[in-house]
Amino acid sequence: MPPIDPPVDPPVDPPADPPADLAPSASVPEESPEGRRLPAPGPARPADGAPGIRFEKVVKRFGRNVVLRELDFTVAPGERVTLIGPSGSGKTTILRLLMTLERVDGGVIWVGDRPLSHMPRGGRLVPAGERHLHEMRKQIGMVFQQFNLFPNMNVLRNLTEAPVRVLGLSRDEAVERARRLLDMVGLADKIDAHPSQLSGGQQQRVAIARALAMEPKVLLLDEVTSALDPELVVGVQDLLRDIARDSDLTMLCVTHEMNFARDISDRVLMFDRGRIVEEGPPERIFEAPAEQRTRDFLHAVLAS
Amino acid sequence: MTWDWNYTGEILPDLLDGLRVTVLATVLGYLIALVLGLVWTLLRRTPSRAVNQAVRWVVEFIRSTPLLVQLFFIFYVLPSWGLTLGALTAGVIGLGLHYSTYTCEVYRAGIADVPRGQWEACVALNLPRRRAWQDVILPQAVRRVVPSLGNYLIAMFKDSPLLLAISVSELLGAAYRAGAETLRYLEPITVVGVLFVIVSVLSSIVVRRLERRYATY
Numbered sequence: 273m274p275p276i277d278p279p280v281d282p283p284v285d286p287p288a289d290p291p292a293d294l295a296p297s298a299s300v301p302e303e304s305p306e307g308r309r310l311p312a313p314g315p316a317r318p319a320d321g322a323p324g325i326r327f328e329k330v331v332k333r334f335g336r337n338v339v340l341r342e343l344d345f346t347v348a349p350g351e352r353v354t355l356i357g358p359s360g361s362g363k364t365t366i367l368r369l370l371m372t373l374e375r376v377d378g379g380v381i382w383v384g385d386r387p388l389s390h391m392p393r394g395g396r397l398v399p400a401g402e403r404h405l406h407e408m409r410k411q412i413g414m415v416f417q418q419f420n421l422f423p424n425m426n427v428l429r430n431l432t433e434a435p436v437r438v439l440g441l442s443r444d445e446a447v448e449r450a451r452r453l454l455d456m457v458g459l460a461d462k463i464d465a466h467p468s469q470l471s472g473g474q475q476q477r478v479a480i481a482r483a484l485a486m487e488p489k490v491l492l493l494d495e496v497t498s499a500l501d502p503e504l505v506v507g508v509q510d511l512l513r514d515i516a517r518d519s520d521l522t523m524l525c526v527t528h529e530m531n532f533a534r535d536i537s538d539r540v541l542m543f544d545r546g547r548i549v550e551e552g553p554p555e556r557i558f559e560a561p562a563e564q565r566t567r568d569f570l571h572a573v574l575a576s
Numbered sequence: 577m578t579w580d581w582n583y584t585g586e587i588l589p590d591l592l593d594g595l596r597v598t599v600l601a602t603v604l605g606y607l608i609a610l611v612l613g614l615v616w617t618l619l620r621r622t623p624s625r626a627v628n629q630a631v632r633w634v635v636e637f638i639r640s641t642p643l644l645v646q647l648f649f650i651f652y653v654l655p656s657w658g659l660t661l662g663a664l665t666a667g668v669i670g671l672g673l674h675y676s677t678y679t680c681e682v683y684r685a686g687i688a689d690v691p692r693g694q695w696e697a698c699v700a701l702n703l704p705r706r707r708a709w710q711d712v713i714l715p716q717a718v719r720r721v722v723p724s725l726g727n728y729l730i731a732m733f734k735d736s737p738l739l740l741a742i743s744v745s746e747l748l749g750a751a752y753r754a755g756a757e758t759l760r761y762l763e764p765i766t767v768v769g770v771l772f773v774i775v776s777v778l779s780s781i782v783v784r785r786l787e788r789r790y791a792t793y
Contacts (some may be wrong), residue, residue: 373696409702420697424715433711434701486701 322489322522323384323411324349325370330389331378332365332546339365340546342379349384352516352523354533354554357543358569363526367492370524371414372405383408383490410438413488417495419475421467427454427478428463431485439486446485453481457511473504477511484515491515493525497532505529512536528573534558542566577762584763587754591764594750595771601668601746602733608672609732610725613679617687618709620680639677644738646670651742667739667746675732682724686717719790726783730776747771 325347332340339362347353355363368374369381370388380397381389390397391404400408421430431450435441441449454460457477459470467475476496483491493512497505509532516523516536527533533540533554540557542550542565550563561567619631638646651666661669690713698708737748745753751764 371696371700373699406702406704409699412700414700416693416696416700418691418693420691420693420700422694422697422712424712424719434703437704437707437711438702483700 322350322520324351324382325490325522325524326382327366327379328382329379330369330376330381332362332369332374333377338546340369343546343548345541345548345551347522347524350520350522351539352525352537354525354527354537354540355543356527356530356533356540356557356569356573357549358572360545361543362546363543364494367414367494367524367526370490370492371412372400372409375399383411410486411489412492413483413486413490414492414494415476415480415483415496417498419467419472419479419499421475421479421482423467425466426463427459427465427467427470430467430478431482434482435485449485450481453484454478456514457481458507471504472500473507476500476504476508480508480511480515488521490522490524493523493527495526495528497527497529509535530558530570530573542569544569577760580760580763583758583760584767587751587764588767590750590754591747591767591771594745594747595775597664597744598733598736598739598746598748599775601664601671601739601744602729602736604668605671605675605736606729606732608668609675609679609728612672612676614683616676616680617683620684621687635677635680638673643670643674643735644741646674647738647742663739663742663744666742667736667744670742671732671736671739675728678728679725682721682728683717685724686719686721687713689720690716722790723783723787726780726786729783730779733776733779734772 327343327345329342329344330340331338331342339360343362343366355366357363365374369376370383372388376389379389380387386408387397387400388405388408389400391400422433425433428447428450431453432441432443432446435446435449436443451460451463454463457480459474459477459481462470462474462478467478470478476499480496496512497508500508509529512532513535515521523536525533525536537554539551540554541548542557542561542563544565550557550561550566557566558570561570616631616635620628620635622628647667647670650661650670651663654661654666694712694716695708698712703712736746739746740749740752743749747768751761751768754764755761
């Protein structure tokens with residue numbers, strides 16, 4: 273999608289009150305000297321539905337290690353996309369960038385018709401400030417490989433803390449929502465338990481409920497069954513299949529479970545060294561991969 | 577020299593008065609150390625380099641100079657700059673300030689010990705920074721540091737006789753005065769030792785209870 277060049281001159285003076293986050297402006301070193309112009313709006317977003325996602329020449333490096341190099345890809349509203357590829361190929365980094373756990377070193381990430389990594393200011397895009405990130409994060413939820421439940425709170429409070437503090441729900445509303453979600457993940461009887469009293473699979477189901485309690489429109493799943501004992505994997509995967517079936521969330525999923533990927537996704541992206549080497553519907557990728565890299569990877573994963 | 581129980585009985589009320597002052601100074605000083613240490617820790621984590629470097633050097637300076645010198649400074653030097661403090665007040669501030677540099681280090685380690693994933697979960701749930709600190713990070717950090725903090729309480733209690741040097745009438749001072757009157761030091765100084773043991777042992781029992789309570793969620 274070509275960027276529109278709005279007829280604005282680059283501002284001569286810097287903005288009067290640059291947010292504190294601008295200080296490490298090295299976060300966008302790829303920027304041309306005259307600044308980035310506002311590109312065309314992102315993928316159309318159905319009213320109140322899930323937004324699409326667009327990565328536009330996104331660069332991310334850690335030190336000298338370039339993890340993503342000018343990565344472009346789009347996810348349609350409500351689409352379920354699975355990212356596969358060898359470790360270190362940048363899949364998890366993509367989810368972490370979307371959750372704003374990392375900042376881009378170049379390029380722009382769009383969620384719906386709004387930039388996530390940047391915010392508009394005086395006709396240009398500047399690196400996003402904390403307030404902008406807070407606003408944008410409301411649409412996005414994430415489930416982590418290590419669950420990351422709060423061990424100092426019981427299950428109920430894990431689920432109500434953010435809805436009360438962030439969304440401003442009343443305690444009763446939040447408890448009601450928590451009960452409904454715990455019912456859905458099959459852990460209604462664990463409402464007063466502490467995370468340390470739960471199995472890994474139960475903790476991950478609570479973590480999924482906790483993410484959904486914020487009513488995100490985009491759900492990011494980062495190797496959510498990798499830390500589980502084999503016999504607990506199925507329960508979590510079944511739950512996620514149900515969620516995928518019954519919701520209209522946009523989902524991005526990083527996983528090494530190819531059967532799960534096949535069930536859950538509309539499209540699979542195969543990554544290698546920060547680039548997409550192949551993409552397509554799961555049936556085609558898994559049964560007739562076109563690229564040698566994909567064949568090698570699938571062979572290695574399925575052999576294990 | 578034989579132990580004189582009658583004499584011991586006579587001086588005991590004065591010594592218990594002294595003990596009361598010692599315990600009071602320790603408790604108040606400890607509260608200051610707990611709060612101020614946390615303030616140092618949080619200031620050291622502010623994004624402003626100027627602030628966190630300044631705090632770093634102040635803390636390093638206080639930790640590296642003797643408590644006795646600091647007590648003298650607060651009690652004898654500050655008045656010449658127009659800030660006159662009572663002996664007990666100066667003592668409490670001295671103890672609290674000095675030990676805040678230790679608790680600061682303890683908190684820092686406790687916070688660093690909270691797994692990164694906890695922060696990431698806070699971001700993913702969009703919790704504001706202040707909430708994340710207050711409801712997630714600090715409660716977990718404090719739990720990890722209860723044992724070390726408890727040890728500093730007892731260490732501080734044992735340092736409190738230094739307040740004698742700025743004329744606080746704490747336990748050791750009371751014993752010293754009693755001895756000076758009668759020229760018998762055996763009983764007063766021995767009782768001081770016994771009282772210190774009793775309070776220290778009681779405190780460590782309390783600390784161990786707290787540890788056990790905080791060890792499980």
